[in-house]
Amino acid sequence: MIKKYGDIISSTVFLVCTVIYYSATFKLNTENISGNALVPRLISCVMGICCLYILVTSCVKLCKEKKLHVNTAVSETKGSPANKLKVILTIIFISVYAVIFPIFGFVISTPIYLTTQIYLLSPKDKRKILRPIILALIFTGFIYVIFTYVFFLLLPTGSFWYGRG
Amino acid sequence: MGGVDRFMESILEIIPGILSFSILGWILLGVVLGIIFGGTPGISTSMGIAFMLPLTFTLPLIPSIALILGLYVGGTSGGLITAILINIPGTTAAIATCWDGHPMAQRGEAGKALGIGIFYSFCGGIISFLLLITLSPIIARFALKFGAVEYFSISLFSLALISTLSGKSLAKGVAAAMFGMAFTTVGAAPLDGNMRFTFGSHALEAGFKMLPVLVGTYAVSEVLKVAERNAPLPPATKYKMRGFGVSMKEFREQFINMMRSALIGTGIGLLPGLGANISNILSYTVAKQQSRYPEKFGTGIIDGIVASETANNAVTGGALIPLLTVGIPGDAITAMLLSAIMVQGITPGPLMFKNHIDIVYAVFIAIFIANALMIIVEYFGLSLFLKILLIPNYILLPIVLVMCTIGAYATNNRVFDVWSIIVFAIIGYGMQKFKYPISPFVLGYILGNLVETNLRRAFMVTRGSFVAFLERPIAAVFFIITIVFVGLMVRSRGKNKNMASED
Known part of the structure; x- marks a missing residue:
């Protein structure tokens, strides 16, 4: 489960957190560039891009595997x-x-x-x-x-x- | 010459203060505990330091530095004992030691392998100590010219380095670093002091303290991992020690290997985010490539142990250089040392060389003594350590958990800090489960405040112009290195991916 869908699950969770975090920056000082919203917004942007990249690449990889009928779950060592x-x-x-x-x-x-x-x-x-x-x-x-x-x-x-x- | 004379005079002035029995006692305690933590499979040196960190907050500055440095040096070397005797490295710093150490032990040369490991750990530590005391004052003098723009560019460089080098996925490394940084934005903002992301909670106004973050992600999450894969340790190979097992001929033959490994170790230590876990494998690989008999590596030859053990202990001196000179920690352990120093109201950096030179010298002397005590304690106490190291994890780990919990609570008397430990332990455990590297997360948390303060200050100075950042030569160099480095990493990862998909 984690091996197959881990990246999709984790990047989605991170993406949701990033959206909430970014929305919360609207309450901060955004009047000038050096205000206290600058860094939280930069963090959200970079994190959002990374999470989207992980999500898209893992979805593409999963689709490719499904087309080729490769079952990665078989090789997964399940924890007791x-x-x-x-x-x-x-x-x-x-x-x-x-x-x-x-x-x-x-x-x-x-x-x-x-x-x-x-x-x-x-x-x-x-x-x-x-x-x-x-x-x-x-x-x-x-x-x-x-x-x-x-x-x-x-x-x-x-x-x-x-x-x- | 004047500089050297002044340095020696200052060192001689401070030696009596450092060489008091109580300080030596703290270093000794640190070394002993370090060997135990570093040597016990499943318990890392970082976990050991995280475990002792709350206690160091109650000590004066010099004893707390002495204790942590003792733990650092002892912990880095301690991993070799179980690596050689049971083929399980006590820490990741001793992975490559297994490759030749255990075959030697199986051949009946366990005593020689242990002796060589201990001796070259000491050599690695001392060579990196010499580089530390030589390079630090020069770098600190140079760093005095740094302003907000330069500090921002260096912090960015450190973050880029650790995000791209830790773990297999670049995107995951960067996301982990940003996630860590996000936690520093909770509470009062730097410069203006306005509250952010507190959601009406008074406990969040003070933000997340460094101790719960470090203890949670490094110590408690490790306990959760061990709870999941708790396996009994195999029996240890019998050994007999006779000296360090290195003849003069062997020492001469291994001299180049030792020097090369020490330089690799110190260099790796200098770079943020990389540590002894990388240096021992890299040094082993280089030693094998350069050897006249590479086919013998892995069969039980001393060259492999020399390369691994010299390099992992050489990291200790290297990692202290960026911490002391620019105030940026090189790895998790120096991050905890930074925390121990900052809690006493002192910020490491170039100004420390001007205003608190006694602390800098105390670090120098303490690391030297820690190395000297390590070789003595590890050699003579080996049989005792082996008995302690084989105590099952299911007994040791709950005790570590209690110490971490109580330590975090007792430091500020806040139950919130205990809950923070649990939250960060779950975050750390979850990130490792989903293959997100932990080091960028922690370094992101540690550097977050530095990055934000200097970026905002720099924008105030340049009136919001980023182009003005590039007009500062030092900052421009670091920006260019960062961009080139990240570009190269993206390219090499892309190539590796293509090769893997073609296969």
């Missing part, structure tokens, strides 16, 4: 669905971590995140729940000490605990 799921879950885990750590603080949220993430990435034959928990606790303690006592950075203690006592 389990690994793709790992990528999506990793993004979800980081996002959840970004949401919970300012609320529950570093000390609570980090071991939870590390345990789930290590468990997720571990190969199936090495998936034992105790190992990620122990590793998560050790590394949370280590990172806490490094940040607090070596780099003197304040780690979030969590807004949830304030006003509860």
Whole structure:
């Protein structure tokens, strides 16, 4: 799918972004050439030309391949669905971590995140729940000490605990 | 002579400050972490520096420079360990090291291959260091004449170079660079300070900070890639070290190869966007072409390791030259060094040679010490490093993610920066999936502000006339080089395409 239609999909997405970006420049200072709309407009023009070029050449290439009945999808090495799921879950885990750590603080949220993430990435034959928990606790303690006592950075203690006592 | 005397006097004045135990400690920590990051397959040196960058913001300037340069030198050399012992380069800088290093290891000469790799990494680093201290003051003196028009032309040249040379498609490279530049236009505009593209969000008014962009695109997107193709590492070949494994005869025989590779490495480092990943392969190819026995390359001869390892470490000195003299980073790592320096309120460029010469000398001394520590630490700590490098990625990567997330948050106490990391990680991962090169995107982001400020300032000076740009000789030369270079690249890509379609 990505190998066959990747360029068409990506250039279309970029093209849509470029049009939105260019439209937003009408709200900027366009009175003189050195106004603050100059560079955004230059960027949109160059990006638009490049995206159009990629789109047109990939469409032409696809048409040619269809005429010659060349199936590029055959040679495509498909990534395992389990690994793709790992990528999506990793993004979800980081996002959840970004949401919970300012609320529950570093000390609570980090071991939870590390345990789930290590468990997720571990190969199936090495998936034992105790190992990620122990590793998560050790590394949370280590990172806490490094940040607090070596780099003197304040780690979030969590807004949830304030006003509860 | 006067200039040299003044240089030596200044260096001697600053040495006691740099050679304090704490600074040496930061360089040592950088080298050790660099070897670990550079040596671990799946974790790049850029990822390691992105991971440490938030922490350097809490340090004074010189220790933060010392730490990053240690990471840079250690990381560039560290890739050779797994390249030789398990035939998987720790970083792309050591790809060509595999080609002769691993066959030597399989023949029972792993210790000799490792010793040669470490020794010539040091030689490459030192030769490029000598070129750095010789060329930088000359280029900086010349760069003092630069105005807005010249800076714009050089930035444009850098962008053109990186867009056309990274990746297989020229259009994708240029689109990636423009996409990166577009992110710099969010927030307050340079010169007039008016808000742009904030869509009513207060968080966007400050724009996207450099740290989340670099950490997201380089570190977190790499983690996503590893999550997708997580494969266990093969066992390492056994080795026994006895010295560096280079006899005087071999050193004499390899001298020209070493010097040529060091010059290639430094030259590649000088050019924006190209780095150790290109230099090691290019140098290996040239060494093979120039050799009296090219058929032996790839069978396990020391010439291949000498070429690859000298060239990749020579990039370190070369990449620092444009950063220090004109304030334009040569690669991702120097971009992060630029970020670490700028966060302390100092802008690298020719004026730094006038107003903050102590910082310039600190960089010189730190890179020299980093090279010296690298050879010692890598040689004596090899067995320990090998144990750490074989720690599975599924344990190391989540820790890297936590450090990046917390580091980005702790720097400004903004949850927005954490969300930015996730957004840029998805952008970086998506771009790589759709075969858009990442380097132009990042350099576009880094140079965006410089390009815009200088273009608008130049238009103010010339009252909107672009023809006046060409009346400035330095700028005109850079414009012509840019046009010729892009033209040549378009032509050569067109030729390659035609040849491919004929086949």
